[in-house]
Amino acid sequence: MAERHSGGGPADRTLALLWRNQHPGPATKPPLGRRPTLDLNTVVDAGIALADEKGLAAASMNGVAKALGVGTMTLYTYVPSKEELLDLMVDQVLAERALPGPGEPRPATWRDQINLYSDQTRAMFRRHPWLASISTIRPPVGPGMLAAREYLLSACAVLGLSARQTNTAALAITTYIDSAAGLEAESEQLERSTGQSHDAWWNERYDLWETYFDVERHPTMTAIWNAEGYGDGTREAADESYRFGLDRLLDGIEALRDPG
Amino acid sequence: MAERHSGGGPADRTLALLWRNQHPGPATKPPLGRRPTLDLNTVVDAGIALADEKGLAAASMNGVAKALGVGTMTLYTYVPSKEELLDLMVDQVLAERALPGPGEPRPATWRDQINLYSDQTRAMFRRHPWLASISTIRPPVGPGMLAAREYLLSACAVLGLSARQTNTAALAITTYIDSAAGLEAESEQLERSTGQSHDAWWNERYDLWETYFDVERHPTMTAIWNAEGYGDGTREAADESYRFGLDRLLDGIEALRDPG
DNA sequence: GTCTATTCTCGTATACCCTACGAGAATGAC
């Protein structure tokens, strides 16, 4: 049997770090011993800044320490391991989204409430494209993640579906928004970091059409290409694709609303 | 200006590897020099097997070489770098899906055709959960990726939408299916590899509800919890969630069909 | 002022990762 109560395990330690800014803590004992030169928020901010500017790989323990002007091992005073640092970076970034809490003013319609979540999430991924390359199963359960879930669930709750279906609908919406927004941001960031546009990338694969592509095996792709169905690769085209998928998903969910 | 024609760049070399089994090649010159002990397909298969069994991290150059009983550097005879090996692993796995090509028998209705893609893709992710942790922007453009795209587009083509909308619809469908199936497989694999169920993982975070969770800031979550809206964490519940999202998305797309 | 308990700092070492280089082994052609 796994322990059911707080036992000071690694998960409890991580939770304490995640909620450090919301929860007062038992009691502030008088400081003893050598004073720290940094604090946890500074370390997390440095990690985020580094990942934003130079990619997730640059946010190594060595990299973050150098950016802060301390030795690598000093970071381990503030964070038990790199894994926890990443969790803290993620939840902080999740919390950046300006989503109204319970009782605060919010858009009038269900769709606009979802669209607010969508806009805020896309902006978040644009600011922090490295987020897309972090697995979201078993995420850090910190204030940022919980606040976003609460908002999305509360938006879906107005549809009047069962509790089970409300949850499932919210899940489908996050799945689509988070992954589509992540892909979008990752693509834009790749264009910036490699200096190679999406079109240039395809041009580099000119040989594909020249040498390997078999029209007979790919008639639909060929037809869509001939009808110029692939769009022009601009940001606007990508935006339109994103909206199309989200709008259709919301259409489908809204159709379940009490058919009165 | 970037070069427009095949110039033997790194992209062309990767394409040649990806299409090695489809395309005969210019001419088979007589073998010269020492005979190789392996071939590329063996190396790729070993990489896939290792990633399947012990995770993507185990499919290191060292790990694959050891599994094949050769020195690490020997692999570089067959593959220019680890990046290419990964591309080859991915496209091979993408090609595993049994999706009918043009002219071959396929399910009668649009929805069943999409469902076939969904089933095959979910099974693929279940067999190869490491696939979920590989970025899909700028994927390997090999036979596996192209065949799947062709199938999905041909399924969407029967809706009678414009070429542009057909492509956009297919994009939305892959976005949902690929990410939801990836998450599902990643979660199942984590349960296997860590030996910790989803429920056990939440139990380990008992302190969250005990110490940190604020009911006033999360009324909807609380209400859904009290109404037992979160399901029981079983495979069936996850399956139901997956289907719900996909069905709603397909509902929304189908509603665009000529409203006759 | 000195001593001590406590805490923070961080150099060193270990165990991985990818891969550039180059020496040596195997092979077919002559």
Add this chain to the structure above:
DNA sequence: GTCATTCTCGTAGGGTATACGAGAATAGAC
């Protein structure tokens, strides 16, 4: 047998995370 060619793979170099332990800084006791 010699030679060009190709494959094999040990070594080395630069990257990653982090365990360990010596040393520095600080607060309070005396």
